[in-house]
Amino acid sequence: MKNFNDKVAAITGAASGIGRALALELAGRGCHLALSDIDPVGLAASAVLAQQRNPGLRISTAQVDTADRAAVYAWADQAAAAHGQIHLIFNNAGVALSTTLEHVKREDFEWLMSINFWGVVWGTQAFLPHLRASGDGHVINLSSLFGLMSLPLNGCYNASKFAVRGYTEADRPPGQDGPQRGADHGA
Numbered sequence: 001m002k003n004f005n006d007k008v009a010a011i012t013g014a015a016s017g018i019g020r021a022l023a024l025e026l027a028g029r030g031c032h033l034a035l036s037d038i039d040p041v042g043l044a045a046s047a048v049l050a051q052q053r054n055p056g057l058r059i060s061t062a063q064v065d066t067a068d069r070a071a072v073y074a075w076a077d078q079a080a081a082a083h084g085q086i087h088l089i090f091n092n093a094g095v096a097l098s099t100t101l102e103h104v105k106r107e108d109f110e111w112l113m114s115i116n117f118w119g120v121v122w123g124t125q126a127f128l129p130h131l132r133a134s135g136d137g138h139v140i141n142l143s144s145l146f147g148l149m150s151l152p153l154n155g156c157y158n159a160s161k162f163a164v165r166g167y168t169e170a171d172r173p174p175g176q177d178g179p180q181r182g183a184d185h186g187a
Contacts, residue, residue: 001087001138005030008058008083008134010076012066012123013093015042018142020049022090027053034079034086036064037093058083066093066119067111076126085134089127091120091141094160101155109156116160120167141168 001007009026013019015037023033027050035050037043040063047061060082064075080086094116097108120141131137143164150158 001136003029006032007087008032008034008085009088009090010034010079010086010127011090011092012036012064012119014046015039019092020046022092023050024053027057030054032058032083034060034083036062036075038063038065066123067114069122072119072122073126076130080130086127086130087134087136088138088140089123089131091123093119097156098153100153104156112156113160117163120164124171139171143168
C-alpha cells in the first residue's frame with residue numbers, strides 16, 4: 001500500500017497507547033477509521049482526537065471485547081457496512097500480567113491469552129473477507145519485543161506474543177519468505 005488516503009483501517013485497542021497513536025497517525029494521512037476498544041471513554045476520546053486531526057474523515061467506534069469471537073465478527077461486519085470497505089486491520093489490543101509461571105492462576109493466564117492471542121485470531125479471521133473484497137487488504141498483527149525474547153515474570157505475556165508472532169508468520173502470502181498457506185487463508 002503506497003498511501004493511506006481514502007483507505008479504511010480498523011484498529012483494536014484504539015482507546016489508548018499504540019492504538020490511539022495509530023489512529024491519529026492514520027487520520028493525519030487521510031485514512032478513514034473503524035475504532036474499537038473495551039473502554040468507551042478512551043475510545044470516544046481517540047475518535048475526537050482523530051477527527052480533529054482530519055475533520056473530513058469517516059470515523060466509527062464500537063465497544064468490543066476482542067476476547068469475544070462473536071463480538072469481533074459482528075464489529076467487522078458493522079465496520080464494513082459503515083465504511084463500504086475495509087483495507088487494513090490492526091490487531092493491536094493487548095493486556096499484561098506480571099507473575100511467576102509457578103504462581104499464575106489459570107483464569108488469569110486464560111484471560112491474557114483470550115485477548116492477546118485469540119483476539120488476534122478472531123480479528124484476522126473476521127476481517128479477511130472484507131480485506132479480500134477491498135482488493136488491497138492487509139493484516140497487521142502487533143506483537144512485542146517480548147515475542148522475540150523472554151524475561152522473568154512475563155512468561156504469560158511472552159507466550160501470548162510468541163504465539164502472535166508464530167501465527168502471523170504462518171499466514172504469509174504465497175511467494176514470500178516463510179511457510180506457504182492454503183487458498184482459504186490471508187488477504
